[in-house]
Amino acid sequence: MVTRFTRKDVAELAGVSTATVSYVFNKKRYVSQELTNKVLFAAKRLNYYPDMIASSLTTKKTHNIGVLVNDLSNPLQNAVISGIQRAAIKKGYFVNICAGESNFDVYIDNFISRHLDGVYIAVQATEIQREDILKLLDYNIKLVLNKTMNINDPRVNQIHLDLTAGMMMIIEYLAKQGHKDIAYLSCYDESVLSDERLPAFKAAMRKYLGCNDPVIVYGKVPYESTIESGKILVEQLLDTGKTCSALVCSNDLMAFGAMKVLHDSGYRIPEDISVVGIDNIELCKSSIPSLTTLDQKSEELGMAIFDLLYNDIVNGEIAQKCIWPQLVIRDSTAPYGKG
Amino acid sequence: MVTRFTRKDVAELAGVSTATVSYVFNKKRYVSQELTNKVLFAAKRLNYYPDMIASSLTTKKTHNIGVLVNDLSNPLQNAVISGIQRAAIKKGYFVNICAGESNFDVYIDNFISRHLDGVYIAVQATEIQREDILKLLDYNIKLVLNKTMNINDPRVNQIHLDLTAGMMMIIEYLAKQGHKDIAYLSCYDESVLSDERLPAFKAAMRKYLGCNDPVIVYGKVPYESTIESGKILVEQLLDTGKTCSALVCSNDLMAFGAMKVLHDSGYRIPEDISVVGIDNIELCKSSIPSLTTLDQKSEELGMAIFDLLYNDIVNGEIAQKCIWPQLVIRDSTAPYGKG
DNA sequence: TTGAAAGCGCTACCAT
DNA sequence: ATGGTAGCGCTTTCAA
DSSP: OOOOOOHHHHHHHHTSOHHHHHHHHHOOSOOOHHHHHHHHHHHHHHTOOOOHHHHHHHHOOOSEEEEEESOTTOHHHHHHHHHHHHHHHHTTOEEEEEEOSSOHHHHHHHHHHTTOSEEEEESOGGGSOHHHHHHHHHTTOEEEEEGGGOOOOTTSEEEEEOHHHHHHHHHHHHHHTTOOOEEEEESSOTTOTTOOHHHHHHHHHHHHHOOSSOOEEEOOSSOOOSHHHHHHHHHHHHHHTOOOSEEEESSHHHHHHHHHHHHHTTOOTTTTOEEEOSBOOGGGGTSSSOOBEEEOOHHHHHHHHHHHHHHHHHHOOOOEEEEOOEEEOOTTOOOTTOO | OOOOOOHHHHHHHHTSOHHHHHHHHHOSSOOOHHHHHHHHHHHHHHTOOOOHHHHHHHHOOOSEEEEEESOTTOHHHHHHHHHHHHHHHHTTOEEEEEEOSSOHHHHHHHHHHTTOSEEEEESOGGGSOHHHHHHHHHTTOEEEEEGGGOOOOTTSEEEEEOHHHHHHHHHHHHHHTTOOOEEEEESSOTTOTTOOHHHHHHHHHHHHHOOSSOOEEEOOSSOOOSHHHHHHHHHHHHHHTOOOSEEEESSHHHHHHHHHHHHHTTOOTTTTOEEEOSBOOGGGGTSSSOOBEEEOOHHHHHHHHHHHHHHHHHHOOOOEEEEOOEEEOOTTOOOTTOO
């Protein structure tokens, strides 16, 4: 183990005051070139590392932000986190990841005790107390929330991935390909108001096809958006005996599950039925067939989240940002009647 | 914004010394029930949160650990991180995720400045300086490294997922099923010494089948372990004209690619050829056919990593741990000659 | 069993 | 343009 030298040691070796050493490092006031050089030289000789803990104690800034999510195993979420992290490190911020299993209050307390500068919370609105979230603001911890959380406090920054627009893109595309009977596998039922895909699907079917009661299969509690749930829901769809030439799924994993079952039941994709997912996870490129889907721009989303946080931490500015998804067309869709 | 009360405020309200307040919270010396109650009551009334930054300044412990990886988009890696995080929060530790893009030294400096208690580094040995890693030890930051990194300093904890044993399980299983001609699609060529699957495959073929020169197709720079590379390598295998009744792939994605090409070339899986992957990613359950593979126990691995770190931070004990993978048998494999 | 007080390393205000 | 120094909130030794 090596002795950690402090700002005082550097000051002595450089023959300057401790204040000057500080100012050389944090550039908060001008220091002559001569003294700057002396300090830098001394610091290098001593292998000096500034102590962020000590500086945090006075500045009340830790340059640390938190990300609270339900589940780290969601690849989409991970891409968002990756974007946050990349943007953060460029500005000298570290990212604490927190994935809860119902004990979110532990994290909230920690956020306060640890003086995080900001937090992005992306857990289900039903699983966390509104007042717990807002408590963070009382302790000067900046907040970015998803717009779908529907917490409209003027002190919170909001980020929105516009899935309504995205769903419109999907249906418009399918309609242009000649599809009329389009079914939807929804991971949620109608009671989950935070989900905008479902109402958007209905609206889009009305707008582009004049269809007022499209075929929709709803997921049940506990709502799952997994390969498995895709299988289950598509089986329910097949059981109804209703036909469709295109199928939209709440996310890519469900689409994979649906494709598996459809394939095993003798349907050819896309000849007999076109399938569309949402998310554009890595695997979409390589599934068989590759999956037409909605790109969530997750990295971009992550960067936008950090920018909101940063701008609030540094300038105290609150803002909202909206990211538009993008339709990525691959092999799981084809014009109607092509089979 | 709310005023943050300090230990001093609590002490005054409770009519005790500040030291007593500290001891009530950190339980490092006995405090009478009476005073304890007074303190707790006062703390609750003031909505007091201990300031971890201040306490870190004196104790030199931040209860914060770092995880440095190449890439946050790897689902397998994410499962490991998830395991680390879950184990960490139970002991009151937070996890900083860091994913580098060649600027690893920035992270190393930050680890030191931020006084992280420990770090797990899982980046390619070629991409990070050995001395940068070991420097952390000089600053009392505990280390867990993958055994494959081959850094044998007595101060570093090592974790090992035994893929050699795993490969043995695969070959033993296939041999017992009557397979003799087993080919291997390796994502790396023989120059990559950190990969233990390749030598393990050769050793296993010798041990279980007395075979000294099994059929192996090698990936080339830039080494890829994707569905695409699986397709390319299996095509090379078919081009050689050599026959085999079973095929082992470096990972699941490559196995998916290989299955796709084999299927398109008229082979039935598993009747004509058995296929085995490695990793057990979510999709293996739902591929067509579902894939026999090696489960990496990623969550368990993550927990083991935290345990190593924790035991070093708290007790100063260095250890090594080995996690065994587990063979998961599904529909892509069958006894030889079953077709 | 409890209290007083000296630091931990840095920042930033007040001087000069 | 630079220095001196009080104080950030907590821990922990020393004393009682």
